[in-house]
Amino acid sequence: MKIIVTEKISESGIEYLKKHAEVDVKTNISREELLGIIKNYDAIIVRSATKVDRELIEKGEKLKVIGRAGNGVDNIDVSSATEKGILVVNTPTGNIVAAAELTVGLMLAIARNIPQAYHAGLNGDFRRDKFKGVELKGKTVGIIGFGRIGSLVAARLAAFNMRVIAYDPYMPDSRFEKYGVEKVTLDELLQQSDFITIHLPKTEETKKMIGEKEFKKMKKGVRIVNAARGGIIDEKALYNAIKEGIVAAAGLDVLEVEPKYNVERQDFHNPLLELPNVVFTLHLGASTYEAQENIGISIAQEVISALNGNLYGNIVNLPGVKSDEFSQLKPYMRLAEAMGALYYQINETPVRLVEVIYRGEISRTNTEIVTLYALKGFLKPVLEEDVSVVNAKLRAKEMGIEIVEGKIEEIDHYSSLIILKITDTHGKTTQFAGTTYGEEIRIVEYMDHKVNFEPTENMLFVKNKDVPGVIGHIGNVLGDFGINISTMQVSPNKNDGTALMIVSTDKEIPDEAVESLNKLNSIIKARAVKGLI
Known part of the structure; x- marks a missing residue:
């Protein structure tokens, strides 16, 4: 990780940064020089003089974090940073x-x-x-x-x-x-x-x-x-x-x-x-030895924490989450992202509404950041690397998608449940639901099927005729492509004579394998899904 510091912060803050990253301190850098070199840095730390505007943000090709040593962020284009998925952190209590x-x-x-x-x-x-x-x-x-x-x-x-x-x-x-x-x-x-x-x-x-x-x-x-x-x-x-x-x-x-x-x-x-x-007075609000020491150490810790993927603390463009809340919600974030990532890998129809419903114990927590992870997972298959928890809600709204979050304390069978209900532009609803067991995440509903599986990196979802021999056919096709089956779960639908087969594999399933499966008479539809964890 590489960080540039363009304005003076305490030596304690600089020392902390240097323990965790490569740091360049350039307090007298010109605007032109900064525009020329910002592409090399993962983070920038400023006070109030450096203007982190859209032009600078656009040139910061690797930028992940903008740190403001102080409280106000009017010298930072937070909207542009959010669009680019860049975290903006500050130190609101230091001074x-x-x-x-x-x-x-x-x-x-x-x-x-x-x-x-x-x-x-x-x-x-x-x-x-x-x-x-x-x-x-x-x-x-x-x-x-x-x-x-x-x-x-x-x-x-x-x-x-x-x-x-x-x-x-x-x-x-x-x-x-x-x-x-x-x-x-x-x-x-x-x-x-x-x-x-x-x-x-x-x-x-x-x-x-x-x-x-x-x-x-x-x-x-x-x-x-x-x-x-x-x-x-x-x-x-x-x-x-x-x-x-x-x-x-x-x-x-x-x-x-x-x-x-x-x-x-x-x-x-x-x-x-x-x-x-x-x-x-000469903008002396933060000009005490104590405040500068607090601010320098605090902004260093905030930037390093954000670069390490910890989405709690003083993040300006994310909902506020405390460290202990973040740890508690982390399995639910993974679960929500995995469920969100399913939709566009099994369905091509554009979406008009995403509902995230929390039931049980989780309904009594701060779930806004969990919803952002669901949106991140939902959009990533179609927007690829242009989406993060920072800009997921903005990207969804740009696509004309309404986002609704609901909470219901009553629940049966589980202590907590997340329901992801997605309505497409034709009015058809696709629903997934999941829960957690400690750190383990499980999806327990998949498109009207009651299931219980752990999302993995490479998966196959097959809707097939509920007839003998299907499992063998699928195993043979995957074997021809050198793919081993890690786990398999079958959920029959007695009403229409079909079944849902959920398969985890040891490697990515190529398009050719999926095409071969879809040619089989016993297969109604096969879909390969990746990146659920």
């Missing part, structure tokens, strides 16, 4: 304490005019009356975004005896109750807050969500902190709100367009930085 503490620091700075007083003193101006501020005690602080960092900020500001309110439509009421925070609407927050602090990712939904209309709803003299992402606040609207006296002060660690943070002198201009009541 949360640092970011929360900086937020409080900025709030104190703009409340008490600390940076302005410092610079006045340096320049010989000791008129302290110019820098009279306000206390946090008794004030209302509104937190927009109540995730990991927002909740840490709430806990710290409560210690200042502030009234803490928060807006986050995606968080349950229980989270607000846990931190003793009042849940409000965005309008209520804007109207009631003396201080506002933002803790959101930058998305299409949040881009410039605090603009001219929102500033007009705020209290006169409000103070605003943004240590999240530049562009969430409309900077022109903020500038005007400060000039008009609506906003008394702003503490910003981020800007919509930021300077290069590794250059001493540069031509950079932002009107906000000309205002005396704006405190700007």
Whole structure:
């Protein structure tokens, strides 16, 4: 495995990477050079400066993992990575304490005019009356975004005896109750807050969500902190709100367009930085020794884990699964993939609907990733290497296939059962079902036949007339091609005089062998299937 690191991470992180892979650290690499060499790497690790866009991803012919040393991924084209089946991992908790503490620091700075007083003193101006501020005690602080960092900020500001309110439509009421925070609407927050602090990712939904209309709803003299992402606040609207006296002060660690943070002198201009009541820090949210150590080690572990095929942890473009859940679900993932891989090897009719139904104990677990494995297996015979668990759902939707997941706790005979029901464009349904016994996987239903077989690498499925001699005929044909039968199972259908024969072999069954079998009078249809494990 080969990994390129384009921005600085801790030495501990680099050392961890080097124990498991070949590593090139190129922190000053140009865009042109990176585009030229990315084809040689299995993974890339970046922070916020390197743009991992569609062009770079397309040129990364071997790329399997993109690692973001930090939380936000707005410099990574996650959609393009997903299309290509590339995992995107990050370290959302590595710098949360640092970011929360900086937020409080900025709030104190703009409340008490600390940076302005410092610079006045340096320049010989000791008129302290110019820098009279306000206390946090008794004030209302509104937190927009109540995730990991927002909740840490709430806990710290409560210690200042502030009234803490928060807006986050995606968080349950229980989270607000846990931190003793009042849940409000965005309008209520804007109207009631003396201080506002933002803790959101930058998305299409949040881009410039605090603009001219929102500033007009705020209290006169409000103070605003943004240590999240530049562009969430409309900077022109903020500038005007400060000039008009609506906003008394702003503490910003981020800007919509930021300077290069590794250059001493540069031509950079932002009107906000000309205002005396704006405190700007150099995107320092994660800039503590502790945070950088945490982030460096965490991203190294995440990237190596992902390269080794472990689909748990902080994967941005897969459903979240914990390590112990992943181990518990692993046999079901193998089972779902094997059942999915059956359909297009025994049927050519296009599909309009895939239903994955979980019964019994497994219905009480996080099954979303198991469904992705079923889709991966289902699509791989027709899309070959262009499908993975990362892009399987996207590929299915591109093909016009509806995906439905269902859960039923009641079950007979088995502790857990997965049912894969596939409906083609003519309305015909094909169904498979399977279960597990520890690490062993078994398919127990195959197209209306009750069976019990273990999927293997090379298999033969034969629908035949239920007459004497069929087993011998099949054995003779396979023998002519030098193929040994490993296991065989027969499931007769007494209603129509046919039987299903399921055969595992020691090697791949060539098309010529299948053609020979289909010429036999006793054979209705023979299909060779491969790659179920």
